Amino acid sequence: MTVEKNFWLLTKEEEAEMDAERERTRAHLNTLPEYRKSNDDRRYLCLILTDLLFDEGSEFEFFPNKQRQEAVTYRLGKPEGKSWKLPAYDSDGNESQARRTFCEQRNSFVRLLRAYANRHRETLWYTAADRTDPLYSMGFxxxxxxxxxxxxGEKSFEVGSSLYVYQQMYDRNRCDTPSLSKATWLLKTCYPTGFGSLKSMQEQWKFNAGTAHYWAAIATLMKQSIAWRPSVLLDFICNADADEFKRLARTFYEFRQRVNVPHSSSEKRVYLKDVPPGVPLDFLDVEPISPLDIPDPLDEDQWRLLKRYRPS
Structure with missing residues (x-):
């Protein structure tokens, strides 16, 4: 019978040999393309989620422009006044306290998210630790x-979910006149406690116009429910396939380009359509998924609820 030696009783020579063995194993694994791809995918998912949650561009004004303060009107018809963003720099050109705090929070978050992914994301070479008690490994x-x-990510996830349902409604011809308003109403009706008010869900497009297709991809990958809960993003980090995520995000991006928005007006800003032409650089290495291959998020009884929809 082999008896494992207590780690605390190891000699310096034995510790050195264990370290050398770990280095040999790591060096061997790094020669495997699949291993390197696995590590790259984990890093990518952690970084993209951090960028989505801590989006400097949506929170801070880096280049103040007086013209931005001219009143315009967005899709809901509500006037936009001054920019809602915080200044990234003060009047002397120094970084603002708000941005310093933001960067500190972002750096702490991504460090902990990487540690969580390292411990809880299953791979061929690593058995994930139990996720039922994160306090055990991370501390309070x-x-x-x-x-x-x-x-x-709560409001952003709601925006992504509404885009997901709208895409399905539009491409599967679930009603005569598909619209984002109907998709938003349907989500609120199906999950009354899982989403905010209809007004807040619609207005959040102003803050998430640049990233909604990424959030729709996250909502699609979380097949159990598209209603919000904080743990859904940890599920994403632990279980998502990076290539599938990028393919879905590209599909929703291209949907936003091609969809015909009902009753649009050149005098009203349509945040759903706030995407540039062409294909972004981060989607060039993947092909989109066929729109009808994206799984339907609702069952037939839920889709039938659309018969009760009445425009406000």
């Missing part, structure tokens, strides 16, 4: 930092 303070960062 770090868990709070991670949870606060995840909560930043």
């Amino acid at each position: 303070h770090n868990t709070e930092i991670l949870q606060q960062g995840l909560k930043r």
